[in-house]
Amino acid sequence: MNQEKSHLILIGMMGTGKTTVGRELSKKLKLEWKDTDQELEARFGCTIAEYFARAGEAAFRQEETRLLKMLLNGSPLLLTTGGGIVLKEENREMMREKGVVVQLFAEPEEIIRRLGRAADERPLLQGELHTKVYAIMKEREGLYDFADLTVDTTGRSVDGVVQEIVSFWEKAFKRRFHRLS
Numbered sequence: 001m002n003q004e005k006s007h008l009i010l011i012g013m014m015g016t017g018k019t020t021v022g023r024e025l026s027k028k029l030k031l032e033w034k035d036t037d038q039e040l041e042a043r044f045g046c047t048i049a050e051y052f053a054r055a056g057e058a059a060f061r062q063e064e065t066r067l068l069k070m071l072l073n074g075s076p077l078l079l080t081t082g083g084g085i086v087l088k089e090e091n092r093e094m095m096r097e098k099g100v101v102v103q104l105f106a107e108p109e110e111i112i113r114r115l116g117r118a119a120d121e122r123p124l125l126q127g128e129l130h131t132k133v134y135a136i137m138k139e140r141e142g143l144y145d146f147a148d149l150t151v152d153t154t155g156r157s158v159d160g161v162v163q164e165i166v167s168f169w170e171k172a173f174k175r176r177f178h179r180l181s
């Protein structure tokens with residue numbers, strides 16, 4: 001493994017559990033946790049939904065890329081991202097180069113069930129949730145597939161997903177350690 005790959009990065013469609021898994025994972029790993037949406041909300045001084053309404057998606061994507069670049073050039077992180085971060089080739093390249101990337105996946109019906117209550121917080125899911133989830137998943141087909149590991153979270157507990165990622169990260173770490181020693 002490349003020495004530069006110092007971050008553990010979670011990507012995946014909205015509702016696959018990146019933020020929730022990240023919070024639990026950070027308790028098990030000796031890595032500082034940051035979530036791009038939480039960082040952006042602190043910078044914007046408002047929620048992601050309010051920022052979309054005020055400045056639009058293009059401005060949000062610009063800020064998201066700027067933040068990603070800054071975070072990946074800093075000290076090692078557990079980084080959970082917003083689902084649309086893979087839309088830009090530039091972002092995908094940066095993540096591939098600078099981190100071990102884990103994709104969380106869930107079947108669309110499970111995402112719809114999970115996001116039923118929280119869809120309001122996601123500006124791209126306004127309107128008919130079912131139609132939007134299927135359309136966005138189709139638009140993004142293949143864009144998450146550069147990940148080093150994909151975890152299907154459908155029907156699984158948060159703890160189970162966390163455990164699988166811990167094992168994978170520890171193995172990746174051991175391989176790197178052996179290569180350096």
Ligand SMILES: Nc1ncnc2c1ncn2[C@@H]1O[C@H](COP(=O)(O)OP(=O)(O)O)[C@@H](O)[C@H]1O
Pocket residue numbers: 012013014015016017018019020021114115118153156157158161
């Ligand atoms: N493995 C899981 N099983 C059931 N519900 C989950 C799981 N992971 C996350 N959730 C729930 O799904 C919703 C969305 O999770 P969240 O972490 O915000 O996803 P993301 O950051 O990928 O959009 C939350 O209500 C969360 O509690």
Ligand SMILES: O=C(O)C1=C[C@@H](OP(=O)(O)O)[C@@H](O)[C@H](O)C1
Pocket residue numbers: 012013014015018019037048081082083084085121122123124
């Ligand atoms: O998929 C997307 O385009 C988005 C996902 C959201 O994050 P989560 O994936 O954490 O829900 C948030 O960044 C924004 O609403 C846009």
Ligand SMILES: [Mg+2]
Pocket residue numbers: 018019020037081082
């Ligand atoms: Mg999130």
